[in-house]
Amino acid sequence: MQKIIPAIVADVGKVLLGKEHQIKLAIACLLARGHLLIEDLPGMGKTTLAHTIAAVMGLSYKRVQFTSDMLPADIVGVSIFDRESSSFRFHEGPVFSQLLLADEINRTSPKTQSALLEAMEEGQVTVDGETRSLPQPFFVIATQNPLEQSGTFGLPESQLDRFLMRISLGYPTPEAERALYSGVDSRAELARLQPRIKPETLQKMQAMVSQVKATESLLDYLQRLVQHTRQSPDFACGLSPRGALALLHAARAWALMHARTHVIPEDIQAVIPAVAAHRLQSVTDGSSDSTLVDRLLNQVDVIAA
Amino acid sequence: MTELRSLLPRDTLLWILVVQAAVLLPYALTLPWWVFACWIGVTYWRLQVYLGKWELPGNFVKFVLILGCTAGLILTFKRWYALEPLVTLLAVAFTLKNVELATRRDAFFIVSLAFFVAATHLLFEQGIPQAVYALGCIVLATAALLAMNSPASAAAPRRTLKRAGKMLLQAVPLMLILFIVLPRLGPMWSVPQTGGEASTGLSDSMEPGAFGKLSKSARPAFRVTFADGMAPPAPPERYWRALVFSHFDGRKWTQGHRVDPLLGGKVYWKSRREDIDRSGNARHYQVILEPTRQTWLPALAQPESDTRGVGEKPENLLAYIRPVTKRMAYEVVSWPGSAGIAAGAGLSEVEREINLQLPSRGNERARALAESWRKDGMDAHEVVQAALGEYYQSFVYTLNPPVLGRDSVDGFLFESRAGFCEHFAGSFVYLMRAAGIPARVVTGYLGGEWIEQQNYMIVHDFDAHAWAEVWLPGEGWTRVDPTAAVAPERVLDGLQNALPEEFRAEDFGLIEFSHIGWLNALRIQWDMLNYRWYRSVVSFDADQQEGLLTRLLGEVSGRRIALALGSVFGIALVVLAAWLHLINRGKPAPRPERLYRRFCQRLARAGLPREKGESPRDYALRICRVAPHWGGMVNSITAAYEKAAYFDDSTAEQQLARLLKTFWPASRASVQEATS
Known part of the structure; x- marks a missing residue:
């Protein structure tokens, strides 16, 4: 356990250069049984990240490129009449996989978006009155283009809430980019990767996240943070109880990844930009979500008064 | 905009x-x-x-x-x-x-x-x-x-x-301070009130029936406070003089020719003090007069006043510079004197003439009676006694006297023989003048209700009274109250007890029920409240302000006032801050947090304060970077705190306390030394 996670992070890092923190966040998200939203410009390595994680974790991987003319059936699957058996046979859609990369989710219509998000929430889909369970573990990495780009349907707040974390990869560091130019072939690297763990191990690790303990002192800090978002005039609306629970769970996953049995404030501080930024809204449109979270962290005392 | x-x-x-x-x-x-x-x-x-x-x-x-x-x-x-x-x-x-x-x-x-x-x-x-x-x-x-x-x-x-009320309540301290400290300017305008309301209280002339209306009003006329420790005068001495009438036209008494009643008589502002015989123990008191729309000010005999705008009239009366349209307060010193009023000054010919004036005709029977006394060779004292004896024998004191005809003095003396104070006073002065003794009618108030709890006296409209003063050679103007000859209880106990039946029949409001204990107490309470209000709020003028500030601060100077205000505001702010702190404190932090805070405070004193949002590990890292020589200690304290607070390790708490005892970082200078 103590060795597996650094090894996984290192493996993914071989393909996606210089993005260790984002990789760790993505894996924490996976361990916390959450879904991940990556918001970035095209060509920043979103797909690569998803593909590499699937390969290292040994998960079955499917990718859906969302377009504006897509229908829910294109995701969930469709029943087709089979002449031989004289009955309808269900053809599973791409959602029936362990790791689904929903590429450019905000390119498609809200109708199709909600079909996917429902599947994410329930862990099952219902077609023609028949409920089918999705494979376990089930992990969705959705990517979206920044909203200012044309032809996008922004996800509403209620659906953003379905994602445990939202991260952006950003441009690589100069060294990483130089290494990229000088011939590290990420595709070949990807092909060479072997799964480090089995899906069953992953599920066991997911179960261990819930066992990470949080003391009163830590919960106090969490509560102070949440309370601040609700009382400070900077925020249009505070963090919901679900958001607060998500934050705690992500912090647990982060603590587990760092081989701790207890959560410490640094865990919360590490995951809060990814967990809380997309759930908070600024009163003034001027400041971006991430500076908002920075301000939140600066204003709330870590130590109880 | x-x-x-x-x-x-x-x-x-x-x-x-x-x-x-x-x-x-x-x-x-x-x-x-x-x-x-x-x-x-x-x-x-x-x-x-x-x-x-x-x-x-x-x-x-x-x-x-x-x-x-x-x-x-x-x-x-x-x-x-x-x-x-x-x-x-x-x-x-x-x-x-x-x-x-x-x-x-x-x-x-x-x-x-x-x-x-x-x-x-x-x-x-x-x-x-x-x-x-x-x-x-x-x-x-x-x-x-x-x-x-x-x-x-x-x-x-x-x-x-509710919120507005709360806001205004919060402004009360400021209001009080401004009330006390803000300079009192005189009224910036003196706009006369034109209201057609009749003047209240005593009128500037007297004819039969004049006091009937007043005696039916229970309105307070004025209130008196005596200087500290001074007892109020005994009931028979409570003669509050307001006006002197020396001209009689056969029916009506007025203030005398040469005197313009509109101006309230001739007033000598602070000049003719020689009239006052300053012997005996002076009585110092303050009168708070209800508005009268007239200029007279009631006072005991031989008064002097230093209040601005108050002057003394030759008849030993006080007057205000203009009609009293608002409640006003004035200070009086009254000298008992050794004899009557103006005994030392003597009576000038003009004054003698004025005070012997009678209409040329009318009231012949009274004239004849007085002349018979004079023919009998009686001296002034004997004439006074004779007249009083007449009253004592066969006269009735009543609030509702029969209506008198043209010769009102004759009608009263020889026919109705029933009257109120003005009948007695008027006829008595008439008789005295007819007998050749200078005499005059004095109106004012007789009596006063002493409120023990608050040490002040309240005089009502129904205490209005008229009596006489006669000039006795060597004794000066001597008070003679003919009413006392008929109804001595009027002097001793007031109108209520002199005429209980008639008094109760009138519309008197609460005072009518003064025999009912609690109602009377209520009435007195209300009056006391009004009195307090006026004394402490309405009459707070420049003089009172200076007095109060001197009492509070020792002397009135800009610096002292600023100092006092500053300290009052300072104390108020401290109290407010303490209160806010108390209500916001919440439950105390657990022990590891308190210990760690102490650690942070020590480092802050050494010049390395922890940022609010900085986590223990980040803080330790920063200190190790800036002040590596403390690194080991800081790291172990941080680790101990982390264990105690976040890992539920009970032994770590003791360890933390122990470590803290040995950690005393020096000042910032040593940090710089260490880093350079």
Whole structure:
């Protein structure tokens, strides 16, 4: 356990250069049984990240490129009449996989978006009155283009809430980019990767996240943070109880990844930009979500008064 | 500005109209009726606009309204320079503003004006009910301001009023300080009141029946406080002199020729002191007089006063420089003297002539009686005794004497033989003059209710009285009260006990029931409250202010006042801060947190404070970077704290405490030394 996670992070890092923190966040998200939203410009390595994680974790991987003319059936699957058996046979859609990369989710219509998000929430889909369970573990990495780009349907707040974390990869560091130019072939690297763990191990690790303990002192800090978002005039609306629970769970996953049995404030501080930024809204449109979270962290005392 | 120009929120309008109604209500009886007709019309129009039925009036309508109101003002008031017309003008302007009440700016204007109009109530009267009402108006107007600024509160009147009340309560300390410290300017205007109200209290002439009306009023006339430790005069000595009448026209007593009653008699302002015989123990007291619209000021015999505007008249009376239209207070020193009034000064020929004046004809029988005394060779003392003996034998004291004919003195002395104080005093002086003894009628008050709890005396209108003064050679003006010969209990116990049946039959309000214990107590309480109010609030003028400040600060200087104010504000702020701290404290932090905080404080003193959002590990890292020589200690303390706080490790808490005992970082200088 103590060795597996650094090894996984290192493996993914071989393909996606210089993005260790984002990789760790993505894996924490996976361990916390959450879904991940990556918001970035095209060509920043979103797909690569998803593909590499699937390969290292040994998960079955499917990718859906969302377009504006897509229908829910294109995701969930469709029943087709089979002449031989004289009955309808269900053809599973791409959602029936362990790791689904929903590429450019905000390119498609809200109708199709909600079909996917429902599947994410329930862990099952219902077609023609028949409920089918999705494979376990089930992990969705959705990517979206920044909203200012044309032809996008922004996800509403209620659906953003379905994602445990939202991260952006950003441009690589100069060294990483130089290494990229000088011939590290990420595709070949990807092909060479072997799964480090089995899906069953992953599920066991997911179960261990819930066992990470949080003391009163830590919960106090969490509560102070949440309370601040609700009382400070900077925020249009505070963090919901679900958001607060998500934050705690992500912090647990982060603590587990760092081989701790207890959560410490640094865990919360590490995951809060990814967990809380997309759930908070600024009163003034001027400041971006991430500076908002920075301000939140600066204003709330870590130590109880 | 754009915000002020924006339209008025709907609910606020009702607030403004309520405030207007409340502020104008006390004027309902005093201002001309058309002002209210105008207010109702304009308000109706505005309400129709509110309901969306009408439009706001155009310029033509406004012009007509202004023209109409101006005409009304001109027709109603002949004199312009007076309080009523000016207040009416204000009320009209305040009212007419309603027709152009559209924006928030207009609303602010009206509410600000409402504060001012509410304050003008106090120009007319400054009693407790008026003050309470004005305060209510101010709460209402403040609530209206609140409602204008937050649409949510416009719809929740009770909460808004509560909030306004709270805000004003918070302003009370400031108000008190301003009340005490702000320089008292004299009234910046002295606008006469034109009100046609009759003067109250004693009138400046006396004829039969004059006291009948007064004796039926239980209104307080004035209140007296005696200087510290000084006992009030005994009941038979409570003769409060107000006016002296020396001219008789056969029916009516007036202040004497050469005296212009409009000016309140000839007044010698602080010049002729020689009349006063300053022997014996002077009595120092303060009189608080209810408005009389006259200039006389009641006082005991031989008074002097240093109060500004108070002068002394030759008859040993006090007078004010202008009619008393508001409650006023004045200080008096009265000398008992060794004999009667002005004994030392003697009686000039002119004065003798004035005080022997009688009409040439009429009241022949009385004249004959007096002359018979003189023929008998009686001296002045004997004549006085003879006259009093007449009264004592066969006269009746009553509040309801029969009506007298043309020769009122004869009618009283020889026919009805029943009368009230003015009959006795008037006929007595007539007899004395006819007998050749200079005499004059004195009116004023006799008696006073001593309120033990508060050490003051209240004198009512029904204590009004008339008596006589005769000039006795060598003794000066000597008081003779013929009423005392008939009804000695009037002097000793007051009118209530002298004429219990008649007294009770009149409309006296509460005092009528003074035999009912608790009601009497209630009445006295209310009077005491009024008295306190006046003494401490209304009469707080420049002199009193200086006295109070001197008592509080030792001396009155700008620096002392600033110092005192500063310390008062400072203490108030400290108390407030302490209170806020107490209510925000919540439950105390657990022990590891407290210990860690101490650690942070020590490092802060050494120049390395922890940022608010900085986590223990980040802080430790930063310190290791800046001050590596503390690194080991800081790391172990941080680790111990982390274990204690976040890993539920109970042994770590002791370890943390132990480590903390040995960790005493030095000052910033040593940090710099260490890093350089």
